[in-house]
Amino acid sequence: MKREQEIKDLLDHLQQTEGASFEFDEAGILGEVRKNESEKASLATKVLSIAGGFIATLSFLGFIFAVGFEKSEIILLFTGLIFIGGAIYVNKEFDKLILDTSAISAYVMGFLLLGIGMNQFKLDWNVICVTFILISSATLLITQGNILSFISVIIISGSFIFLIISNKNYNLIHLYNAFFSILLIWSYLNEAKIITLSKEICKLYNPVRTGLIFALIIGLFVVGKRDLVKISADYVWLSSIVTIPILLYLIYRIIQIIKIRNQKLKILIYSLSALILLPTAYAPAISGALLILLVSFFVNYKTGIAIGAIATCYFVTQYYYDLNLTLLVKSLILFSTGVLFLLFYFLTDQSMSNEKV
Amino acid sequence: MVNFDRTSIHLMTRYSNWSEQGVDKALKDHVISGISAWKDFLRILFIALGIGFSTAGIIFFFAYNWADLHKFVKIGIMEGLVVITALIVVLTSWKPMVKNILLTGTTFLVGGMIAVFGQIYQTGANAYDFFLGWTMFVTLWVIVTEFAPLWLTYLVLLNTTILLYSVQVAHHWSMVFICTLLFGLNTVFLLAFIWSSKYKNLLAVPSWFTNLIALAAICFSTIGINIGIFEDHQDYLWLLILVATICYVVEVIYGLKTKSRFYLSIIALSVIIIINGLLIKTSSREGMMLFVTLFNISSVTLVIHQLIAIQKKWDNETRTGN
Numbered sequence: 001m002k003r004e005q006e007i008k009d010l011l012d013h014l015q016q017t018e019g020a021s022f023e024f025d026e027a028g029i030l031g032e033v034r035k036n037e038s039e040k041a042s043l044a045t046k047v048l049s050i051a052g053g054f055i056a057t058l059s060f061l062g063f064i065f066a067v068g069f070e071k072s073e074i075i076l077l078f079t080g081l082i083f084i085g086g087a088i089y090v091n092k093e094f095d096k097l098i099l100d101t102s103a104i105s106a107y108v109m110g111f112l113l114l115g116i117g118m119n120q121f122k123l124d125w126n127v128i129c130v131t132f133i134l135i136s137s138a139t140l141l142i143t144q145g146n147i148l149s150f151i152s153v154i155i156i157s158g159s160f161i162f163l164i165i166s167n168k169n170y171n172l173i174h175l176y177n178a179f180f181s182i183l184l185i186w187s188y189l190n191e192a193k194i195i196t197l198s199k200e201i202c203k204l205y206n207p208v209r210t211g212l213i214f215a216l217i218i219g220l221f222v223v224g225k226r227d228l229v230k231i232s233a234d235y236v237w238l239s240s241i242v243t244i245p246i247l248l249y250l251i252y253r254i255i256q257i258i259k260i261r262n263q264k265l266k267i268l269i270y271s272l273s274a275l276i277l278l279p280t281a282y283a284p285a286i287s288g289a290l291l292i293l294l295v296s297f298f299v300n301y302k303t304g305i306a307i308g309a310i311a312t313c314y315f316v317t318q319y320y321y322d323l324n325l326t327l328l329v330k331s332l333i334l335f336s337t338g339v340l341f342l343l344f345y346f347l348t349d350q351s352m353s354n355e356k357v
Numbered sequence: 358m359v360n361f362d363r364t365s366i367h368l369m370t371r372y373s374n375w376s377e378q379g380v381d382k383a384l385k386d387h388v389i390s391g392i393s394a395w396k397d398f399l400r401i402l403f404i405a406l407g408i409g410f411s412t413a414g415i416i417f418f419f420a421y422n423w424a425d426l427h428k429f430v431k432i433g434i435m436e437g438l439v440v441i442t443a444l445i446v447v448l449t450s451w452k453p454m455v456k457n458i459l460l461t462g463t464t465f466l467v468g469g470m471i472a473v474f475g476q477i478y479q480t481g482a483n484a485y486d487f488f489l490g491w492t493m494f495v496t497l498w499v500i501v502t503e504f505a506p507l508w509l510t511y512l513v514l515l516n517t518t519i520l521l522y523s524v525q526v527a528h529h530w531s532m533v534f535i536c537t538l539l540f541g542l543n544t545v546f547l548l549a550f551i552w553s554s555k556y557k558n559l560l561a562v563p564s565w566f567t568n569l570i571a572l573a574a575i576c577f578s579t580i581g582i583n584i585g586i587f588e589d590h591q592d593y594l595w596l597l598i599l600v601a602t603i604c605y606v607v608e609v610i611y612g613l614k615t616k617s618r619f620y621l622s623i624i625a626l627s628v629i630i631i632i633n634g635l636l637i638k639t640s641s642r643e644g645m646m647l648f649v650t651l652f653n654i655s656s657v658t659l660v661i662h663q664l665i666a667i668q669k670k671w672d673n674e675t676r677t678g679n
Contacts, residue, residue, distance in 0.1 A: 010365055014375065024373030032368055042668075044622040045661050051626055052657025055633065056650050062637075063646035097665060101657045105650075192381035199371045206367070258395050297398055300363075300390045320413070327421035335414025341407030348399050 007033055043303075045097065046147060053104030060109050064116070076117030083110030084135060091145040100147050107148060111135075111155060125166045129159040144203035153211025161218055170231045173222050174238035177284065180216040181242050181291060185250075187212065188295045213292055213304055217311055224285025224315045226322040239284030243291055244277050250294050268347070276340055279333070285315040361387040404455055408462040416469035420476070428477045435470040439463055443498075457504035464495045464510055485521035492518050505566040512546060512570065533588075536581025537597040543574035544604050555615070568619050571608070578604075579627045583634040616671050618664055625660040629653065 007029060015022055064070055087107035090099055111132060118128045136152035136159075143149070157180070164172045187194060187209065195202040222229055223239055251273050260266055280286045289311035296304025320330055361383050370380055390398070419435060442463040446456045468491045475487055492514045499511040516539060523530045547570045554562035578601040585594035605624050612620030636649050 006360075007365060007368070010361060010369065014369065014373075014379070018375065018379055022373065022375065024369065024375075026372075028372040029368055032372075042618055044618045045664055048622045048626060048657060048664075049661060052629075052653060052660075055630065056653035056657070059633070059637075059646055059649040059653060062641070063643055063650055066641065066643035066646050098658055098662045101661065102654050105654050192377050192384055195367060195370045196375065196377045196380055202367055202371045254395060254399075257390075258392050258399075297390055297395075300388055300394070320417075327417045331414045331417030331421065333414075334410050334417055338407050338409065338411030338414055341403050341410060343407075345400065345403035345407055348396070348403060 004030060004033055046100075049097075049100040049104060049147060052101040053108060056101070056105040057108045057112065060105070061112060064113070070116055071120065073117045073120035076113045076120065080110045080113030080115075080117055083107070083113060084139075085110075087148065088139055088143050091148045092143040095143075095145050100145075103145070104147055104151065107139075107151060126163060129163045129166075132156075132159040140204060140208075144200050144207075146207050149204055149207035150211045153208055154214055157211075157215030157218060161222065165222075165229055170229050171235055171238070173219060173229070173231065174235070174284075177216070177219040177223065177239040177288065178242040180212060180219055181246055181288060184212045184216055185246050185291070185295055188299050188301075189253075191299065209301070210303060213296075213307055216288060216292065217307070220285040220288040220311070220315065224283070224288075224318055226318075236284065237281045240281040240287055243284055243287040244281065247277060247287055247291055247294070248273065250291070250298065253298070254294070265347075272340060272344060272347075276337065279337075280319075283315070283319040286312065286319060289315045363388050401454065401458075404458050408458050412462040412465045412469075415466065416472070419469055419473045431473055431477065432470065435466065435473055439466050439470060442466065457502060457507065460498055460502055461504065461507045461510060464498060464507060467491060467494050485518055485525050488514055488518040488521060503560055505563050508550075509566065509569070512543070512573075515542065516573075531591060531593065533581050533585045533591045533597060534593040536577045536584065537593050537600065540574050540577040540581060540597065540604075541600060543570050543577065544600075547571055547574060551611070564617075564619075571620060572623060574604075575623050575627050579630050582631050586631075586634045586638050613667070618668065621664060621667070622660070626657075629656050629660075632656075 011024060011026065011029070014024075064076075069075060083106045087103045087110060090106075091103045114131070114135075115128055118131065133156050136155040139152045140149055157176075160176055161173070164170065164176060187205075191205070195205050220239075223231060223236060248270070251269070255266060255269065260269070277287060289308060291308075292304060293308030293312055296302075296308050320334065323330055325333075363384075366380060366383050366388065369375060415438065419431060442459055445451070446460050446463070449456075451459075471487055471490045471494075475484070492511070495511065495514075499507055519538060519542065520535070523535045547567060550560070550562045550567055550570070553559040554567075578597065581597050582594070582601065585591040585597065605628070608620045609624055612618070612624075633649055633653065636645060636652065639645070
């Protein structure tokens with residue numbers, strides 16, 4: 001009831017500020033408020049339904065192999081499609097929190113069955129991946145349920161990665177990273193534009209936002225962990241062509257927000273940032289993770305901040321661990337980077353206390 | 358004074374013709390990080406990265422095999438650094454956050470120092486006594502500092518010491534016993550942190566930290582019990598089951614009392630995984646696998662259903678309380 005009152009107040013306020021042309025569907029809004037009130041989704045319940053769906057899928061896989069179903073391709077294809085269709089139907093028609101586990105399990109099991117079945121038909125992996133991408137995209141169009149959309153984004157990006165790896169076109173991963181970095185930054189910075197497009201797109205915004213982070217992390221992991229796939233070392237910097245300029249653009253936006261007007265200081269900040277970022281050209285995973293961290297903080301998205309911070313720590317460690325230099329050179333690079341950051345710290349501290357005066 | 362959050366902005370956008378400019382303004386005014394948030398964030402980010410990288414640089418510097426450097430010089434410089442940074446923390450009036458991060462860096466320097474010692478006297482770098490020494494020498498700092506990342510570092514060190522001891526020295530320890538030990542250790546710390554923060558108000562403990570310890574403890578009990586189920590002749594299994602049962606009950610009561618769905622969720626998941634193990638142990642034929650699948654879906658659904666019901670009850674309580 002408290003929440004309803006809050007929303008009503010907000011609507012009143014909007015009517016005043018937006019003027020006469022502002023129209024809204026109060027019944028619809030309050031209906032959703034009541035529904036959310038009765039099933040407040042916390043992160044704990046979301047993770048629980050995903051974990052539940054995951055272990056259910058594992059045991060189901062055990063069942064398939066115990067029965068020997070993996071050899072009867074028609075049954076597999078058929079049940080796979082039924083499972084996916086059923087999951088989408090349940091999600092679209094009911095969209096209830098307690099049905100999430102069943103929908104997720106059915107959805108993922110459906111893809112699993114479909115994949116095994118198509119493989120039995122001796123279909124090319126490319127065909128399977130493209131089918132997965134098409135079905136997941138269709139899911140996004142049909143239903144905008146929270147977790148199902150998130151999983152669809154993961155399946156789409158995972159299929160793209162699989163396509164790249166199975167075709168041994170490893171350098172295409174840079175195109176993947178570029179695509180997802182740009183998509184991520186664009187969708188994060190244009191939230192207002194995107195959510196006002198349509199009701200469906202607005203509902204998709206949150207799950208896709210989380211999905212994009214994971215999609216980018218998978219791509220960064222492929223370039224960030226050495227010898228995971230055979231990317232030619234000479235072209236590793238290709239991903240950085242996109243991530244570093246995006247980071248510099250973000251720094252530009254941040255400077256606007258924290259209102260630094262001193263021209264000299266600005267130049268100093270840009271050159272120090274470039275100095276820190278340029279050596280990471282050969283480690284695009286680091287700049288990619290930093291990008292996730294900064295843009296998530298920019299739009300105040302807590303989950304993204306946590307994932308970005310953990311990813312940054314991981315990729316930095318992984319990079320120095322893999323680095324083929326003597327410990328002495330490594331230590332010099334690390335120490336000078338540290339000093340640069342400390343310099344940044346004192347710079348921010350100084351400029352901010354100056355402004356207060 | 359109106360107060361928008363992201364959820365309500367999204368909700369209203371869906372059911373109205375709110376203009377893009379209006380939404381953008383609402384987001385800018387109420388949701389996205391403003392100037393003061395950025396200042397705090399950048400300060401912490403830079404000081405953490407600065408101290409982190411510098412410490413790593415120093416440790417790598419001494420890990421390099423300096424043939425020319427006399428061992429006294431090597432250890433001397435390391436010890437000097439530890440002393441200087443510790444003195445800075447004690448004597449200066451810097452901001453507490455900076456001091457905390459600096460002391461965490463110093464904690465890693467102690468590790469580097471012991472590693473240099475091990476290098477000179479050939480004790481081996483991954484021997485458990487390296488971690489034992491490291492853990493012991495930083496204990497005092499961990500106790501006096503109110504800083505969750507440092508506590509986390511300490512707990513990781515402690516767990517690593519025990520794991521390495523069991524692998525390198527105590528070969529006769531069974532996996533179940535190791536899991537029991539680690540479960541007990543992390544649970545004791547969890548209880549201590551909860552007790553001192555919630556009931557004694559001695560410390561400010563962030564909930565992500567207690568949640569993380571609880572998660573670690575429950576991982577150990579779940580893994581331990583499942584290993585016990587699949588391997589015969591496990592002496593400590595009953596002990597682990599007994600301790601785990603008591604702890605689970607206590608944590609469920611605590612979760613209900615403090616209205617934390619986190620504890621309820623992870624304990625439910627742990628119990629479901631253990632039941633999975635029991636079921637598969639009795640039979641791994643096709644009928645059982647199908648049953649396990651259905652059991653997983655229905656049990657998780659039931660748990661979520663219960664959680665929603667509990668949440669409703671809590672909401673009603675706070676409302677009537679108001």
